[in-house]
Amino acid sequence: MATFQTLPGFREFYPDALARRNHIFRVWRHTANAFGFLEYDAPVLEPLDLYKTKSGEEIESQLFNFTDKGGREVALRPEMTPTVCRLVGDKAATLKRPVKWFSIAEFYRYERMQKGRGRCFFQFNADIFGEPGVEAETELIALLTQCLRGFGLTERDFYVRLSDRDLWFYYLEALGLDEARSRAVLGAVDKYEKAGDDAFKGYADQFGAPLDAALKEKVLAFLKIKSLDALEAALAPHSATAAKLGARLADWKKLLGNLAAMGLEKYISVDLGVVRGLAYYTGFVFEAFDRKGELRALAGGGRYDNLVGKLGYADMPAIGFAIGDMTFGLLLEQRGLMPAFVQAPDVYAIIGGEQERLAAFADINAIRAAGFRVDYPMREMAFGKQFKAAAESGAKLALIYGSDELAKGVVKIRDMGTRTEQEIPKAGVLETVRDFLSTAS
RNA sequence: GCGAUCAUAGCUCAGUUGGUUAGAGCACAAGAUUGUGAAUCUUGGGGUCGCGGGUUCGAGUCCCGUUGGUCGCCCCA
Numbered sequence: 001m002a003t004f005q006t007l008p009g010f011r012e013f014y015p016d017a018l019a020r021r022n023h024i025f026r027v028w029r030h031t032a033n034a035f036g037f038l039e040y041d042a043p044v045l046e047p048l049d050l051y052k053t054k055s056g057e058e059i060e061s062q063l064f065n066f067t068d069k070g071g072r073e074v075a076l077r078p079e080m081t082p083t084v085c086r087l088v089g090d091k092a093a094t095l096k097r098p099v100k101w102f103s104i105a106e107f108y109r110y111e112r113m114q115k116g117r118g119r120c121f122f123q124f125n126a127d128i129f130g131e132p133g134v135e136a137e138t139e140l141i142a143l144l145t146q147c148l149r150g151f152g153l154t155e156r157d158f159y160v161r162l163s164d165r166d167l168w169f170y171y172l173e174a175l176g177l178d179e180a181r182s183r184a185v186l187g188a189v190d191k192y193e194k195a196g197d198d199a200f201k202g203y204a205d206q207f208g209a210p211l212d213a214a215l216k217e218k219v220l221a222f223l224k225i226k227s228l229d230a231l232e233a234a235l236a237p238h239s240a241t242a243a244k245l246g247a248r249l250a251d252w253k254k255l256l257g258n259l260a261a262m263g264l265e266k267y268i269s270v271d272l273g274v275v276r277g278l279a280y281y282t283g284f285v286f287e288a289f290d291r292k293g294e295l296r297a298l299a300g301g302g303r304y305d306n307l308v309g310k311l312g313y314a315d316m317p318a319i320g321f322a323i324g325d326m327t328f329g330l331l332l333e334q335r336g337l338m339p340a341f342v343q344a345p346d347v348y349a350i351i352g353g354e355q356e357r358l359a360a361f362a363d364i365n366a367i368r369a370a371g372f373r374v375d376y377p378m379r380e381m382a383f384g385k386q387f388k389a390a391a392e393s394g395a396k397l398a399l400i401y402g403s404d405e406l407a408k409g410v411v412k413i414r415d416m417g418t419r420t421e422q423e424i425p426k427a428g429v430l431e432t433v434r435d436f437l438s439t440a441s
Numbered sequence: 442g443c444g445a446u447c448a449u450a451g452c453u454c455a456g457u458u459g460g461u462u463a464g465a466g467c468a469c470a471a472g473a474u475u476g477u478g479a480a481u482c483u484u485g486g487g488g489u490c491g492c493g494g495g496u497u498c499g500a501g502u503c504c505c506g507u508u509g510g511u512c513g514c515c516c517c518a
Contacts, residue, residue: 005491005508006509008508008509008510051518055518059518078518079518080518081518082518107518109517109518111516111517112442112443112514112515112516113511114512114513114514115511115512115513117517276518277516277517277518280518296517297517300517350477353475382474382475382476383474383476384474384475384476384477384478385474386476386477386478387476387477387478388477388478388479390477390478391477391478392478398477398478400476400477402476403476404476412476416478419477419478421477
């Protein structure tokens, strides 16, 4: 039994698992490039205060944090948002706007493990800085859907729930609630889907009395809104008194119109029951879920116009989202969309003996230098075994270096697919291999 | 932080009311087979039965603790 165990919640990627991970990253990266996003990276270790400033003292219990040898309080990054705010904030004066950036990085959270959640995970993060209008929302939601569609997922597999914290605040204000009470109500809205009526207990505890029954009814009706029409109807009674609500409704119409023009309306679901617990979100928020509702959220994001300023920089509008690799990987497996990766060589060399091996080495090296994948048995092996090994490797071609061939100055080349072979002059091996592989695939 | 459940070979698992030296299939390796991919046969490597303690003449099996996995609650940036 091994003396050392992997730390709890951490993952190891054997070659087949890494091939699947790389596949996911490749599609994400390709998609982000197609949308004109630039890739960045940043340190995995950050000052602890970066996260405390953003999320409050309580966050420390969920971080991998420690004091380094220089006495600095540090933490492994649990998310990318504060980091990218710093990157952008530091260069804000010279960056061409809008800033459209993405990253694929590993994160660490000191948490209890569950399905789709570990102590380390990868996220695709995309953010837009410097664009206050719904054009930024349009772009990011389009990117999010394409990051999922790029794997063959369709509107039958996932959808994006779209909500709006600003709209909630304006609405609650119109109902006569102050900001503290509005926040408490939003906390209840966030929990309502899971907890039902219990979600409002926190409000009652905080203010010493339950939310007024008539108000609560309006809140419940509002959080159940699932369409633009219903939203418009709910806001109509307030249109005369609350100009902000009217402007916000116009934003909704524009955003949904943009997304429809992109052909994405079938992926989007108006759903004011989503508000996301994080206090720093300021406007539109959205989350992607699997249609069957079996998995935790696939992705989440929203606008956070105040965060860059909160971290000590000049205010800058910002919006972003993240897709985690764990739940997403589960979904791809469930839907049979994770390809089987065969890491096969192009060519497998079958080698008779020591002399033949030396002759083969020259060709092997030349073919490899030309960019093809070549493998061969490291030890002397019976021919039968080598043919078997060649077949199992998945190689398209076998090159046979036996004593007969060596004596004749030829190499026998075998098409593993058709099981046919022919002799070619040794000098022409690279060209023959190149011709075959360029037409075969 | 709380709860449930599990832990025997690389993987999937069996292991009788507690009883000899802990098994199978798959996988891996060697050989049958000194030039052709299947199949078969033979053989082999691999386990302090997660770890520690207890009960017992005797523990993979029962008890306690602990570590780890899985699932759920809280939380979820």
